[in-house]
Amino acid sequence: MRNASYATAARKVPFGLPDVAVTLGVLTLLAVIAKVGAGAFVPFTAKIVPHVDLDPRNLPYYAARSTLRMFVALVWSTLFTLVYGYFAARSKRAERVLIPLLDILQSVPVLGYLSVIITAFIALFRGSLLGLEFAAIFAIFTSQAWNMTFSFYQSLKSVPHELQEAAALYRLSGWQRFVQLDVPFAMIGLVWNAMISFGGGWFFLAASEAITVLNHNYTLPGVGSYVAAAVAAQDLRALGWAIVTIAVVIVLVDQLFWRPVVAWADRFRFEQNAAAEAPHSWVFDVIRAANVPVLVGRVWVPAADSVGRLLAAVTDAWFATRRPAREGGRGDRLFNAAVIGIVIALSVVALRFILTTVGFGEIFKVFGLGLATMARVAVLVALATIVWTPIGVAIGFNPRLASALQPVVQFLSSFPANFIFPFATLAFIRLGVPINLGAILLMALGSQWYILFNAIAGAQTIPTDLREMCDDCDLRGWRRWRRLIVPGIFASLVTGAITASGGAWNASIVSEVVSWGNTRLTAAGLGTYITEATTGGDWPRIILGVSMMSLFVVAVNRTVWRPLYGYAQKRFTQ
Amino acid sequence: MSDELIRCEHVYKRFPLPGGKGEFTALSDVSLSVRSGEVLALLGRSGSGKSTLLRIMAGLIPPSSGEVLSGGEPVTDANPDVAMVFQTFALLPWLTVLENVELGLEARGIRRTNRVRRALNAVDLVGLDGFEGAYPRELSGGMKQRVGCARAFAIEPKVLFMDEPFSALDVLTAENLRSEIDQLWNAGNFPSKSILLVTHNIEEAVFLADRVIIMGSNPGHLRGEVNIELSRPHNRSDARFAEIVDRLYTIMTNPDVTIAATGETPAVLGAAPHKSPFAQPLPHVRPGGISGMLQLLAEHGAQTEDVAHLSDRLSITADDLLSLLEAAVSLKFAEIADGDVTLTTTGRAFAASSIQSGKEIFRKQLLECVRLFDSIVRTLEGKKDGTMRVDFFLDLWDEYFPAAEAQRQFETAVDWGRFAELFEYDSLEGVLRLHESTAGEAKIGTLPAPAKP
C-alpha cells in the first residue's frame, strides 16, 4: 500500500501521550453526557415545577444541562439542514415551496412562537420533563436551522458545473454524490454558519428555559432558569456567578469544539491552490497526533464500505442524477396552482379567525405597536452604526489589533445578552430611565456586535496600498471616509445591519418587558403585545402579534435591505 | 475497422433564449459516428456547439430531437460507455489523487481491493506513481489533468471523451501531455477503444486524430471531415503534416468552403492558405524577462549556451525558460539549434541597450517578426482616431482560443505592445489606442501603408 497516510501511521509510536489524552477526553465526555442526560427523564407534573437551587455550586451541573441542550439542537439543525437543503436544491418543485417557506420562517420571531411550541410539546410528552426539554431544544433549533439551511442550499446551488457533470458521467449514486461532492463542497460555509448560529442560540436557550405560558410557569434546570430564579429572588451575587459560568462555557465550547471543527473543515476548501493561512486549533493537533482515531478508523473501514454500498444501491434508484425534466409541463402548472391555492386558503382562515375574535380595530392598534418597535429597531441600527463603524474600521486597519480582538468580538456576539438584562433593568429602575427608551439599549446589547463585527471585516478587505495612496494624496478626515472607507465597507455594513435588525426584532419580545423582583417595566410595542398575549394564553392575539411582526420584518427586508444590498453589490464590488 | 461505438442521428439542440424570447439553435441536424479504434477530433470555432454535441453524446443533456445510440442502445441517461476528461479537470479537492481515481470505480460498485488495484494501475499509466496520496491542490495543472485522465482510464470506457483537455495548460505542459497520450495510444494498450477529442487547435487535431470533423457555426452543424492519412505517430516535420494543417487552416478561415467528402484536398475557392496572425499563440512572458535572460546570456560571453545548463544557471524552471526562449526566438533575438542557444546580433544589441533604445529595438522586432502586432497597429491606423474597441480583437482571438486563453493572449499582447510603445490600453473605455510616437512614425513611412481590405 503506497498511500502516504498509511505509511506515516505505521511509523508512529502505537500509543503515545496524544492517545492517552484523546482516550481520556472521549471517556470523560461520555460520562458527563450520561450523568447530565439522565436528568432529562425526570417525571414532572404541572404542579411540581423543577426547583432551581441558587447555590453557585450547582452551576456546573446547570451549565452542563444547558450545553447538552445546545448540542442536541445543533445535531437536529444539522440533520434538518442536510435534508431540507438537499431537496430544495435538487428538486425544482420542492424548491418553489421550500425556499419561500424558509424565507418566511426566518422572518418569524422565534420567541413569538415559543409559547405555541411549549404547549404542543407538553401535550406530547405528558408527565415527563422531556416535553419541556424538547420545547427548549426546539426553540434553539429554530434559531439555528434556517441560517444553516440557507447556507447549505446556496452552496449546493453553486457546485461547479463540470463537477456536476463529472458526478453524473461517472455515475455516482445519490448517496455517493451527497457525501463526496455535495456535503464536502458545502462544508466550510456550513461550519461557519453553524458556529455563528450556535453562538446566537445561547440567547434563545436562556429565554426558553424559564417561561410563562398560558398562566403556567415552566422551568427547566439550566443556566437560563438559574438567571430567572436569581432575578425573582433579587440575588445579584448569583447573577454574577451565572455570568461567569456562561462566559466560561462559551470559551470552552469554542476551544474544545468549534476551533477543532473549523480546523478540520479546512480540508474542504475548494480553491485549488495552497491556503494563505490555515485555521489552527491545539485540540485538533492533539487528535491528529494520536493514533487511536486512525486505528478506530481502520476498523471501521469495512463496515463503512458495506453501509456505503447499501446506501448507494438504495439511493441509486431514487436520486441518481436524472436528466432535467422538460420545464413548464402541465404537471408544473397544476403544482403551482395547488401551492397558490393552499397559501390563499390559509391566509383566509387566519384572517377570519382574527377578525371574528378580536376585530378590525385591534389590527390597527397592533400595527401602531409594530411601528413603535420598528422605530426602536431603526434608532438602534442607526446609533450602533454611527458608534461602532469608526471603532470597527480603526480595529480593522490595524491587523495586530484585529487578530487580537476578533475572538473577543466573536465572544461578545455569542454572549447571551439576556444575562445582562437584569443589571440594566436595575439601573433603569434606580436612574428612572423610561423603558420606552431603555428597551432600545436592551435590544442593542445583543445585536450591536454584528455591526462591529462586519465593520472590522469590511475594513480588513480594503487593500493596504489604497490606504497608503490616500496618505500619499493627503486624503484625510471626511474626504477619506467618503472616497475610500465607506465604499470599501458598504457591503459589509449592510450585511451587519441586516443581521442586527433581525436580532433586534427577536430581542424586542424579551426587551420590551423586563422585571426585577416584583417590579415590572413594560414598553409600548409589538414585543410587549406578544409577550402579554403569550402569558395570558390569548391565541388570537398571539397569532395576530406574531403575524404582524413577521409582516414587518418581511416588508422591511424587501423594501430596505434587499435593494440596499443589491446596490452595494452592484456599486461597490469589483 | 468500422464497427460503430456511438452514433448520432439527426441531432438538433435548441436552448430557450433568456426572457422567453424564442429559441436559439445550437446544433442543427448533426449525424456522425464514432468507430472503434479511431481517434476522432471535433474541430470548430468557439460557439459551434462542440461541447454541446459532446455532452449530448455523453448523455448529460438530452437532444431536442434526433437520437444518440451507444452500442446500439439509445442513450437516455449518462452514457455508461463514456468517460470524460474535462477542460478544468473537475477533480474533488478533498480527495487524494488515488481517491479521485477510485471515484468512478466505487460508483460502479467495485470492491475496495480490486478498486485500489485498478486505480493504481491507471495512476501508473499516466506517470503519477508516487503522488497517490497527494491532494489536487499540491499538484501543477499538468499533473491535475493527468489525474483527470487516470480517473477516466480507470473505468476502461469504450470511448474516451476529451473536451479541450490541454487548453487550460501552458503551451509546453500541454505539448508534453499531448505527446504522452499519443504514445500511449500508439503503443496499443490504451484503456479505451477510441477517443473523441474536442479542440480549437488545428495542429493538435492533426497530431492526435485519425479523422477530423469540422463544425461550423450559426447554427452549429457539421461541415465535413478530413481523414489524416499519415502513419502513426504523426510526424510534425513531415511535409504531408504541414500540408494537412494548411488545408485545415484554409477550411477554418473560410467558413464557406465546402469540404470534399473523401477527405481529399478541399475545393478551395481562391484564397491562398494563410494563418490568421491571431492564431499564433504568444508565450506568456514579460519583455523585461526576455531582456533579463538575454543580458545574462550576453554577459556569459560564450557564443552558444546549452539550454539544459541555462535552466540551472538562471535557476528558473524549464517551463519558464522555454517560454522565454520561445519568445526570444520568435523575435529573432536568439536562435536555437541542437539544444544550443545563440544570440543574434539584434539580440546582443537589445541586451546591451539602454531602456529607450531597447524599446526601439523591441518595437522594430515586434513589427517585423510577429504578424499579430503588425495587424493590430494597421487596424488602429485604419481608424481616424487611432482607437479600436478591445472586443474586436478579443473576438479574433476567440476564434482560435478558449475564452480564458484568449484573454491571456490579449493581456500578453497588451503587455508587449505597451512596452514597445506601439499602443496603449485604456481599460476604462475598453479600447486600444495607438501610441503617439507610433502614430508619428507611421506618417514618416517606417511601416508599409496599411493594406485596405
Ligand SMILES: Nc1ncnc2c1ncn2[C@@H]1O[C@H](COP(=O)(O)OP(=O)(O)OP(=O)(O)O)[C@@H](O)[C@H]1O
Ligand atoms: N445551457 C445553455 N443554454 C443556452 N445556450 C447554451 C447553453 N450551452 C451552450 N449554449 C450555446 O450554444 C452554443 C454552442 O456552445 P458550445 O459550448 O457547445 O460551443 P463550443 O463549440 O464548445 O465553444 P467553445 O469552443 O467556446 O467551448 C453557444 O452559442 C452557447 O452560447
Ligand SMILES: [Mg+2]
Ligand atoms: Mg466548448
